Amino acid sequence: MKLHRITAIVFRHLYLYRRSLPRIMEIFYWPFLDLVIWGFITLYLARYQTQVPGFVTFFLGALILWDILFRSQQGITISFLEELWSRNLMNLFASPLKPSEFLAATMIMSIFKVVCVSLVMGLCAWLFYDYSIFIIGLWLLPFVLNLVVTGWVIGVFTTSLIMRFGQEAEVLAWSMVFLFQPISCVFYPMDVLPVWLKPVAWVNPAAHVFEGMRGVLSHSGQPVEHLGWAVGLNLLFLAAMIAWFHRTFAYCRNQGLLVRVGE
Amino acid sequence: MSSPVLEVRTLIKRFGDFTAVNGISFVLHPGEILGVLGPNGAGKTTTMHMLLGLITPTSGTISMFGMDLETHREAILQQVNFSSTYMSMPQSLTVEENLWVVARLYGLPDVQRKIDNIVSKLEMGEFRHKVARKLSSGQMTRLALAKAFLTEPKILFLDEPTASLDPDIAHKIRALLKDEQQASGLSVLYTSHNMREMEEMSDRIIFLQKGKLVAEGTAAQIVSRFGQTDLEDVFLKLARES
Incomplete structure (x- = not known):
């Protein structure tokens, strides 16, 4: 073993961090998010220990629904990354394909992934834990649809960032969605959040879906108001993100980034 | 003129x-x-x-x-297409799958006949079912050219x-270009x-x-x-x- 060759490789990787904010962020990102998520779960359990009914029902339901949101986002972002990895963006955008058609195709891919993942997770939960996601009842459908759209919002946002900043930002494809997890109140109610963070969670459509889910499971009322908020916010954010994607696309064309993004 | x-x-x-x-x-x-x-x-x-x-x-x-x-x-x-020695096509798709995607993208009719035709013209028959990542650079260049010719651009x-092609194939590509130029006014x-x-x-x-x-x-x-x-x-x- 030669030390100089080992240090050469170490330096090769350290050099990456000199000019890459996304890579530096990643070092701090996951420990921070773990601490926030598990901290709030611990608070929830400590505060409401005796009042948490059907612990498994809550957590497995939340886990399955969260994965639906995650896969929906991935369906958009990974489809774009696949084109970037195969350096195929040039072929696509030198064809009559419109950016909006490309987005529509990634949304279809996202639905395909969500259907596959839902089937697998639903089946596994039933086999291993005797748990049926259908315990949520008919509310499941609007919940899932809203989470799919929230996934699209985050997916289009992330894709725009990757298109703008190139391959070094591709780590966002896996990490961005988790930035929204603490304020989505997936495993704990919004009440657990500090006062200053509650308004931020309130404008997150996913938080309303998970609040609604807990409401249905604990039979504490119909989640109509939460669903209304989720639908309204989703439509607003989706329109904004699609507009932003088009703006970023125009910026990338102007800066010549579209032909360099895969390099 | x-x-x-x-x-x-x-x-x-x-x-x-x-x-x-x-x-x-x-x-x-x-x-x-x-x-x-x-x-x-x-x-x-x-x-x-x-x-x-x-x-x-x-x-x-x-x-x-x-x-x-x-x-x-x-x-x-x-009505336009392009090909470059430095371009790439989706690596996990076969040559034929890649051409099908292009055909759909441009909304071509009679796709299979057109693919068979271009595969034959560019002598791609022996690797038409190979995934793109397994192609040599010369074969990849021919795939890129096939993609460009397939849509019958004006x-x-x-x-x-022809930068990565052997002289024989490069000569055939030049001949094909001249043929298309004369036949269709390309x-x-x-x-x-x-x-x-x-x-x-x-x-x-x-x-x-x-x-x-x-x-x-x-x-x-x-x-x-x-x-x-x-x-x-x-x-x-x-x-x-x-």
Whole structure:
């Protein structure tokens, strides 16, 4: 073993961090998010220990629904990354394909992934834990649809960032969605959040879906108001993100980034 | 001569302080092969990317078939295609799957017959079911060319299309281009660093240097204008000046 060759490789990787904010962020990102998520779960359990009914029902339901949101986002972002990895963006955008058609195709891919993942997770939960996601009842459908759209919002946002900043930002494809997890109140109610963070969670459509889910499971009322908020916010954010994607696309064309993004 | 299929007027592209393309104008006539020559950094690729709508010009106009590219992008790109030695295609798809995707993208009718036809013309039969990542660089170049020919474009942009091909296949590609030019009136914008190929293929040549168009004419006219013996000497003279 030669030390100089080992240090050469170490330096090769350290050099990456000199000019890459996304890579530096990643070092701090996951420990921070773990601490926030598990901290709030611990608070929830400590505060409401005796009042948490059907612990498994809550957590497995939340886990399955969260994965639906995650896969929906991935369906958009990974489809774009696949084109970037195969350096195929040039072929696509030198064809009559419109950016909006490309987005529509990634949304279809996202639905395909969500259907596959839902089937697998639903089946596994039933086999291993005797748990049926259908315990949520008919509310499941609007919940899932809203989470799919929230996934699209985050997916289009992330894709725009990757298109703008190139391959070094591709780590966002896996990490961005988790930035929204603490304020989505997936495993704990919004009440657990500090006062200053509650308004931020309130404008997150996913938080309303998970609040609604807990409401249905604990039979504490119909989640109509939460669903209304989720639908309204989703439509607003989706329109904004699609507009932003088009703006970023125009910026990338102007800066010549579209032909360099895969390099 | 009939009206041009491509018309470029005072095209400029700046990236910050750097001017990649500096006010070039040229036309491409129906059925013409126009060679674009120039040293590295002359602005050939940036110009081609602007013609494909991948880069927005800072100023100037590009029109094809009498339509402005900025406002009729979809209608124009439907009739245009490109191929480059340096481009890639999805690596996990087979040659045939890649061609099917392209055919769908352009909404082609009678796809299977067209794919069989181009596969046969470019002698791709033995690797048509291979995934792209297993292709040699020459086979990959042929796939890129097949993608370009498949859509039966009226204008074809070719960026060093024969750079990684063996002389036999390169010769067949040049023959195919000439055939298509004669049979369907295909117009071609062609870049290459192979001067003999450029002389053989091009009806006319434009020479770019530091983003400017410095010469235009037939190969013989350009050689004579710069007082050199052949196109390679002209290239060396201009490249060393830049």
